[in-house]
Amino acid sequence: MNIVDTPSPNFNERQLPVSMIVLHYTGMESAAAALGRLTDPAAEVSAHYLIDEDGTIHRLVAEDKRAWHAGKSHWRGITDVNSASIGIELVNPGHEFGYREFAPAQIEALIPLLGEIKDRHDITRGNVVGHSDIAPTRKQDPGELFPWGQLARLRLALPRPTKNLMDPLWSDAGFLLALERFGYEVTDKLAAVVAFQRRFRPELIDGEIDGECRCLLLALLLPKPQGDE
Structure with missing residues (x-):
C-alpha cells in the first residue's frame, strides 16, 4: 500500500x-x-x-x-x-x-x-x-x-441477500422496528428507509417499504445472510 x-x-x-x-x-x-x-x-x-x-x-x-x-x-x-x-x-x-x-x-x-x-x-x-x-x-x-x-x-462487508428470501409481511411499523434492531436510527422513517435502500437495494431508492425491502431485511437479521460471496 x-x-x-x-x-x-x-x-x-x-x-x-x-x-x-x-x-x-x-x-x-x-x-x-x-x-x-x-x-x-x-x-x-x-x-x-x-x-x-x-x-x-x-x-x-x-x-x-x-x-x-x-x-x-x-x-x-x-x-x-x-x-x-x-x-x-x-x-x-x-x-x-x-x-x-x-x-x-x-x-x-x-x-x-x-x-x-x-x-x-x-x-x-x-x-x-x-x-x-x-x-x-x-x-x-x-x-x-x-x-x-x-x-x-471478499468478506469485508455484508452481502446483499439473494438466497432463500421470504417476505415476513411486516407492517411498516414492524419493518421499522426490525430496521432499528439491525442498527439504524429510525426516528425519521423516510430517511431510514432510503438509507437502507441506498445500501442494500441501490437500483431503486424510493423510500417505500415493499416486499423486497422486507425480504432483504429479514435475511440480514439471520445469523448468516446468504448473498453472492
Whole structure:
C-alpha cells in the first residue's frame, strides 16, 4: 500500500474501543480541496485515512485517536460513533459536484487497507458501514455507486441477500422496528428507509417499504445472510 502521512490536527482521545469502520466520499471538487479541509484546524473535521482516485492513501489521524468524521450519528446503540470507529474518506465529488463511479485504483487501495483494519480491530462485517447508514437524515455517502458487492465477496462487508428470501409481511411499523434492531436510527422513517435502500437495494431508492425491502431485511437479521460471496 502506498501510504503518505498527511497529519491532521483535528482529533482527540477515544472514549470507546474501535468496533466500526465508516466509509465516506469527500463530496468536494478535488482531492486537494478535501485534504485542505480535513487538515484545517478551523474546519474541525478529519478522518483517519483519505484515498485518492489514483490509489494513494493519506494517513491523517492515528488509529488510536478519535478523528472527527461521523458528526451526529448512531449505529447499533452507539451515539459517539467517532470514538468507536475508523473513518475512511474516498475522493469523489459526490452528489453535489458530479457523483461518479469510484476509480478502480481507489477500490484496489481500499481493499487491503480495509482488510487490515478489520482484522486488527476484530470488526464484524455488519459494522463496516457507510456515512449514510449512521446519519440517514444528513448524509448520502458513499452513495449508490459504491461497490459494496465487491467488498462483500471478499468478506469485508455484508452481502446483499439473494438466497432463500421470504417476505415476513411486516407492517411498516414492524419493518421499522426490525430496521432499528439491525442498527439504524429510525426516528425519521423516510430517511431510514432510503438509507437502507441506498445500501442494500441501490437500483431503486424510493423510500417505500415493499416486499423486497422486507425480504432483504429479514435475511440480514439471520445469523448468516446468504448473498453472492
